[in-house]
Amino acid sequence: MAEVRAIVMRAAGINCDMETEYALELAGAKAERVHINRVIESKELLDQYQIMVFPGGFSYGDDVAAGKILANQVVHHLSEPVAKFIGDGKLVLGICNGFQVLVKAGVLPGGDSAMRQEQVTITNNDSGKFEDRWVYLSPQTDRCVFIEAGRRIYLPVAHAEGKVVTKDSGVLETLRSEGRIAFKYVDEDGREGDYPVNPNGSVDSIAGLTDATGRVLGLMPHPERFVRRTQHPRWSRMQDGRGGDGMTIFNNAVRYARENV
Amino acid sequence: MRQWRFEVFNRRGFADVHGKSVLDDIRELGITSVEAVQSARVFLIEADFEEAFARRLARELLTDPVCEEYYCGRSGAPAGLARATLIEVHLKSGVTDPVAESVMAAVADMGVRAGNVRTARKYVLLGQLAKGQTETIAKKILANDCIEDVIVGNEAEPPSPHLKPYELQVVQWPVRELSDEDLLALSKGKDLFLNLVEMQTIQAHYGELGREPTDVELESIAQTWSEHCVHKTLKSSVDMSVDGEQAHFDNLLKETVFRATKELDKGWCISVFADNAGVVEFDEDSAVCFKVETHNHPSALDPYGGAATGIGGVIRDPMGTGMGARPIANTDIFCFGEPDKKLDEVPKGVLHPRRIMRGVVAGVRDYGNRMGIPTVNGAIYFDDRYMANPLVYCGNIGLMDKRKCFKNPQSGNLIVVVGGRTGRDGIHGATFSSGQMTHEHETIFSHAVQIGNPITEKKMLDVLVQANEAGLYEAITDCGAGGLSSAVGEMGRNLGAEVDLERAPLKYAGLSYTEIWISEAQERMVVAVKPENLEAITKIFDGENVQSTVVGRFTDDKKLRLRYNGQQVGELDMDFLHDGVPKYSRKAVWERPELSEPSLGEKDNYNDELVAILSSYNVASKEWVIRQYDHEVQGGSVVKPLTGAANDGPSDAAVIQPKLDSDRGLAISCGMNPVYGDIDPYRMALAGIDEAVRNIVCVGARVDRIALLDNFCWGDCTRPRTFGALVRAAQACYDGAMAFEAPFISGKDSLNNEFACEDGRTISIPATLLISAISLVDDINKCVTMDAKRASNLLFIVGETKNELGGSHYYKIKGHLGANAPGVDLELAPRIAASVSRAIGEGLVESCHDCSEGGLAVGLAEMGFAGGLGIRADLRGLPRSKDCCGVDSQLFSESNSRYIVEVEPEKYDAFAKLMLNLPFGQIGSVTEDGRLVVRAEDGRAVIDADLVALKRAWQAPFDW
Numbered sequence A: 001m002a003e004v005r006a007i008v009m010r011a012a013g014i015n016c017d018m019e020t021e022y023a024l025e026l027a028g029a030k031a032e033r034v035h036i037n038r039v040i041e042s043k044e045l046l047d048q049y050q051i052m053v054f055p056g057g058f059s060y061g062d063d064v065a066a067g068k069i070l071a072n073q074v075v076h077h078l079s080e081p082v083a084k085f086i087g088d089g090k091l092v093l094g095i096c097n098g099f100q101v102l103v104k105a106g107v108l109p110g111g112d113s114a115m116r117q118e119q120v121t122i123t124n125n126d127s128g129k130f131e132d133r134w135v136y137l138s139p140q141t142d143r144c145v146f147i148e149a150g151r152r153i154y155l156p157v158a159h160a161e162g163k164v165v166t167k168d169s170g171v172l173e174t175l176r177s178e179g180r181i182a183f184k185y186v187d188e189d190g191r192e193g194d195y196p197v198n199p200n201g202s203v204d205s206i207a208g209l210t211d212a213t214g215r216v217l218g219l220m221p222h223p224e225r226f227v228r229r230t231q232h233p234r235w236s237r238m239q240d241g242r243g244g245d246g247m248t249i250f251n252n253a254v255r256y257a258r259e260n261v
Numbered sequence B: 001m002r003q004w005r006f007e008v009f010n011r012r013g014f015a016d017v018h019g020k021s022v023l024d025d026i027r028e029l030g031i032t033s034v035e036a037v038q039s040a041r042v043f044l045i046e047a048d049f050e051e052a053f054a055r056r057l058a059r060e061l062l063t064d065p066v067c068e069e070y071y072c073g074r075s076g077a078p079a080g081l082a083r084a085t086l087i088e089v090h091l092k093s094g095v096t097d098p099v100a101e102s103v104m105a106a107v108a109d110m111g112v113r114a115g116n117v118r119t120a121r122k123y124v125l126l127g128q129l130a131k132g133q134t135e136t137i138a139k140k141i142l143a144n145d146c147i148e149d150v151i152v153g154n155e156a157e158p159p160s161p162h163l164k165p166y167e168l169q170v171v172q173w174p175v176r177e178l179s180d181e182d183l184l185a186l187s188k189g190k191d192l193f194l195n196l197v198e199m200q201t202i203q204a205h206y207g208e209l210g211r212e213p214t215d216v217e218l219e220s221i222a223q224t225w226s227e228h229c230v231h232k233t234l235k236s237s238v239d240m241s242v243d244g245e246q247a248h249f250d251n252l253l254k255e256t257v258f259r260a261t262k263e264l265d266k267g268w269c270i271s272v273f274a275d276n277a278g279v280v281e282f283d284e285d286s287a288v289c290f291k292v293e294t295h296n297h298p299s300a301l302d303p304y305g306g307a308a309t310g311i312g313g314v315i316r317d318p319m320g321t322g323m324g325a326r327p328i329a330n331t332d333i334f335c336f337g338e339p340d341k342k343l344d345e346v347p348k349g350v351l352h353p354r355r356i357m358r359g360v361v362a363g364v365r366d367y368g369n370r371m372g373i374p375t376v377n378g379a380i381y382f383d384d385r386y387m388a389n390p391l392v393y394c395g396n397i398g399l400m401d402k403r404k405c406f407k408n409p410q411s412g413n414l415i416v417v418v419g420g421r422t423g424r425d426g427i428h429g430a431t432f433s434s435g436q437m438t439h440e441h442e443t444i445f446s447h448a449v450q451i452g453n454p455i456t457e458k459k460m461l462d463v464l465v466q467a468n469e470a471g472l473y474e475a476i477t478d479c480g481a482g483g484l485s486s487a488v489g490e491m492g493r494n495l496g497a498e499v500d501l502e503r504a505p506l507k508y509a510g511l512s513y514t515e516i517w518i519s520e521a522q523e524r525m526v527v528a529v530k531p532e533n534l535e536a537i538t539k540i541f542d543g544e545n546v547q548s549t550v551v552g553r554f555t556d557d558k559k560l561r562l563r564y565n566g567q568q569v570g571e572l573d574m575d576f577l578h579d580g581v582p583k584y585s586r587k588a589v590w591e592r593p594e595l596s597e598p599s600l601g602e603k604d605n606y607n608d609e610l611v612a613i614l615s616s617y618n619v620a621s622k623e624w625v626i627r628q629y630d631h632e633v634q635g636g637s638v639v640k641p642l643t644g645a646a647n648d649g650p651s652d653a654a655v656i657q658p659k660l661d662s663d664r665g666l667a668i669s670c671g672m673n674p675v676y677g678d679i680d681p682y683r684m685a686l687a688g689i690d691e692a693v694r695n696i697v698c699v700g701a702r703v704d705r706i707a708l709l710d711n712f713c714w715g716d717c718t719r720p721r722t723f724g725a726l727v728r729a730a731q732a733c734y735d736g737a738m739a740f741e742a743p744f745i746s747g748k749d750s751l752n753n754e755f756a757c758e759d760g761r762t763i764s765i766p767a768t769l770l771i772s773a774i775s776l777v778d779d780i781n782k783c784v785t786m787d788a789k790r791a792s793n794l795l796f797i798v799g800e801t802k803n804e805l806g807g808s809h810y811y812k813i814k815g816h817l818g819a820n821a822p823g824v825d826l827e828l829a830p831r832i833a834a835s836v837s838r839a840i841g842e843g844l845v846e847s848c849h850d851c852s853e854g855g856l857a858v859g860l861a862e863m864g865f866a867g868g869l870g871i872r873a874d875l876r877g878l879p880r881s882k883d884c885c886g887v888d889s890q891l892f893s894e895s896n897s898r899y900i901v902e903v904e905p906e907k908y909d910a911f912a913k914l915m916l917n918l919p920f921g922q923i924g925s926v927t928e929d930g931r932l933v934v935r936a937e938d939g940r941a942v943i944d945a946d947l948v949a950l951k952r953a954w955q956a957p958f959d960w
Helices: A017-026 A036-041 A043-048 A068-087 A097-104 A169-177 A247-260 B017-028 B051-062 B098-109 B131-142 B180-189 B196-209 B215-224 B257-264 B296-301 B303-319 B353-371 B454-469 B483-491 B513-518 B531-543 B574-579 B607-614 B681-698 B720-740 B809-814 B828-841 B855-867 B887-892 B905-914 B947-958
Strands: A005-010 A030-035 A051-054 A091-095 A120-123 A131-139 A153-159 A163-166 A181-186 A206-210 A216-219 B002-010 B036-047 B068-072 B084-091 B116-126 B148-152 B237-242 B245-249 B269-271 B278-281 B286-294 B326-336 B375-382 B391-401 B414-419 B475-478 B497-500 B524-529 B548-554 B559-564 B567-573 B585-590 B637-639 B654-656 B665-671 B707-713 B744-750 B754-756 B762-764 B768-777 B794-798 B847-850 B870-874 B899-903 B920-927 B931-935 B941-946
Touching: A005 A017, A005 A036, A005 A043, A017 A030, A017 A051, A017 A247, A030 A036, A036 A043, A036 A068, A043 A068, A051 A068, A051 A097, A051 A247, A068 A091, A068 A097, A068 B051, A068 B098, A091 A097, A091 A247, A097 A120, A097 A206, A097 A216, A131 A206, A163 A169, A163 A206, A181 A216, B002 B051, B017 B036, B017 B116, B017 B131, B036 B051, B036 B098, B051 B068, B051 B098, B084 B131, B098 B116, B098 B454, B116 B131, B131 B148, B180 B196, B215 B483, B215 B513, B215 B567, B215 B574, B237 B720, B257 B720, B257 B744, B278 B707, B278 B744, B286 B303, B286 B326, B286 B707, B286 B744, B286 B768, B296 B303, B296 B353, B296 B391, B303 B326, B303 B353, B303 B391, B303 B454, B303 B475, B326 B353, B326 B454, B326 B654, B326 B665, B326 B768, B353 B375, B353 B391, B353 B454, B375 B654, B375 B665, B391 B707, B391 B768, B414 B454, B414 B483, B414 B531, B454 B524, B454 B531, B475 B483, B483 B497, B483 B513, B483 B524, B483 B548, B483 B574, B513 B559, B513 B567, B524 B531, B531 B548, B559 B574, B567 B574, B585 B720, B607 B809, B607 B855, B607 B887, B607 B941, B607 B947, B665 B681, B681 B720, B681 B768, B681 B828, B681 B847, B681 B899, B707 B720, B720 B828, B794 B828, B794 B855, B794 B905, B809 B855, B809 B887, B828 B899, B828 B905, B847 B855, B855 B870, B855 B887, B855 B899, B855 B920, B855 B931, B855 B947, B887 B941, B899 B905, B931 B947, B941 B947
Parallel strands: A005 A030, A005 A051, A051 A091, A091 A216, B237 B585, B326 B375, B497 B559, B707 B744, B870 B931
Antiparallel strands: A120 A163, A131 A153, A131 A181, A181 A206, A206 A216, B002 B036, B002 B068, B036 B116, B084 B116, B084 B148, B237 B245, B269 B278, B278 B286, B286 B391, B326 B391, B414 B524, B414 B548, B475 B524, B497 B548, B559 B567, B637 B654, B654 B665, B665 B768, B707 B768, B754 B762, B794 B899, B794 B920, B847 B899, B870 B920, B931 B941
């Protein structure tokens, strides 16, 4: 079986890299945590990998805005290698801060040509504060390789700036029509709702986005925090041990990479 | 260079979350004339770039393209100019500005160099304001005097940040010829906080040397001998009188807290009371270390910065323990005044308790979350005596290689400072925190407040972990209180050291050699590096943009030599510095206070009392706080702080899985009951230990691997009565640790938590002992939580309920203290804990919750509403003492060593067998009807309440 290699990008203030590496390894990939400085020094490093992950954290303290400084680094040092990575049919995943980075670098939702689109952003939660809570996610597209269509999953969010907003309603309509909305926040029964069902006030309850290729996914919730039953907030109330919903995303990514990249 | 000014506002139609929260705070102050608040971020960038680039920078870097817009230069005031007030808040010069540092780096990524960057916040207040009101809003909401300057209006520019370069001038502080009076005047005038005996000892030492000390020498001694660093009160010899009976201790700590550890002599204790944190075995390959610190005085002045650097500082303790641990969990325990105080009830010079609480929570949140360390356990306690002296306990647990639990610095090793730069922040923190606060502290000691930058610390952690794995240093410690002085002095105490102070990288020019030496600037650590490893370790540091500098080397002559540009500015004898502090002898007195039990008539129904206790600040849900902390980062969360059917019940303790590929867990809990100390500090301390043990047992931890930490926060211990209470508590620590066979592994004290009001009154905090506990969980899959699980399961109570309402929440809501504070049966309590722990380990328990604040009634209510179920209980099944016959004492007594346990009917026999010879009884069962019904011994329903309503009452106080 072909080995799937994943790179987990570290940077100052990134702090979910170890558990993300662990989740990728559980899914069967060989994962490595690499500091972005190493990639900037030798961009051909990326050639060894089929999956690139920008994990959660507070890159550069989220100074100026969440993910902004790291996105600025990506734009000014790595825009070509990242575009090539995607162009080569490989996979990119951004979780929480990583999602913020991908959006602010213009990788997501991604236009047809340029990296920098400036149509969508992620900003302060309506609640005005950081919150750690669990949410249900309903998949919105069947063309994103990370997602198991139709399967509602349960994951924690932990962020202060997770509200997805679009420049105007036209942009939102495009996201919908092109199937770029990956996940929406819903309740236990699959219905959209106000806070705390939608924990940050995202327009249209958007929790995650994908690009035109379906091989780039960014989401605010943390799939790497639910890869084992004892991470579920109510595992001690459950008779059966349902495994971690977050693994579906990593398993799908590794399977796709093994078969297609 | 030109200074560019950019102002970034929210675009119309996009919510200004920050402005909205400021508006809410203004309304809360009672000012109703403000209609709206607009907030903006201001960037002042000195650079030589062209206008076109400046605009690109603003557009691409500083402004969100969707929801923000920028002005290059000053924005005009909005329409309705006449009624708009403009306020800008700038950091005082010298205060760390993390955002500015990031912007500098990002500008460089864009290919241009900026000379200097500063940031500020701007507020546009719409509405008519009286002059005094603007000032009130600025002072109470927008800015903190200690660290920030406020500029009202649109004209003035902030002061220039450029500071004059420093020119060396060696300063002597002569002591040899001084009278006692002058010695004290010197100590006071220089903020040394040294007493007369200490000053005389120093005088005699310099008399022998035949010279006068330099300023940096005296500062080093003051810092090393400070209460904060050397704990001279707890180590003093004590003549104690308890109710007229005499006792003597040569060294209080050694004969109480340490003694228990020594006598228990557990093989799994690896390093106790020796390093920055206590170290115990975790598994075959790893150890865990745990430290809890306080950051009380700084948090009183600057709640946000004080708490942030409190957590930032304690994280560096495990990082600097042995050869360094990786932090895996934070704890936080706070004591505040009640948050609903009226403004005129708050003493002058003191911030409002609500502002302190919000600031402290935000500080811990922002630092802990950014470090990527889950904050998993804590408590908040309210009492108005904490109003002027809030207590902020911050704890950190680290995971480390079991073979690397000890340091080995050698002469010839280079002294390398890693991490942040040195600035004027935090000068005199160690000495300041050892003294009493007054209403003038706000202005006098603003320099003692430190400003943190968690990302600097996270970067430092990332590279230190790699350097440790590569074995590239011989010793590591943090720059905590006392800065380089304490770090280098401590690491080199058996060697000797020479330091070239001008080499230390500075945040800005102008620092004297003494300021460099004693600055407590955050995020710095010191490592001892063999010269041959310097290149390799520097490569790791440089590779992730972490600054490191060789500032000196360790020698072998037991002298500490300080130089600046080659000129010697201080020379100290290590032995005198570390062992020269005079030993104290203190008097301590404790007399049983004359208290009595109130007589409260028996009522037919106690629903109202239960609601009142559930909605009292101490008992109420702390979800508002807990959710702001990331308690799941690192992926090891097993028992979360909130649990139950709706993820919102109060867990007894936290369990984490430190290694993701192993099922072994670590449980963390705490216990604290300050009110009992008003009756009997001995009982208070034992109750704290019992509570910490109960909490940790409830989630399924082992009883034979419990390690404890003590944190004493007290008033002025030169008063024999205040000190007497501490001695009583220390004696209880010995007795409790011995009884549970749970050794103390680390501890800390913070004394002089008193406040001198303008009118001459002194407010002292209540005697407050925090007990923290950790223990092992063999298999995380066997952990249990406190929420009731299924209807028809049986409920048992293990442990005896006694007539012990003294200091209870029931008395508190009735306005009484009482006399019967709960005691601990030292023979029985450990057996109960062991049996409950065993029952959980054998899978016989569905849920387990301890009876603590609010007693049985509150415990049952919490289990019921956390489980989304109902509970039917009958007090006839309650094991109780003969004199515990009142319904109120049966419901609300806070007797220790009691556990409520839910068991499936078919497991009854197996469970009962384990509880043989213990006081236990079936008190009820879980139902489906969502009601809590408790029947008295005569069959009356003394509580009959809807659990949803009870839950709402419990959640309401902090529904902020």
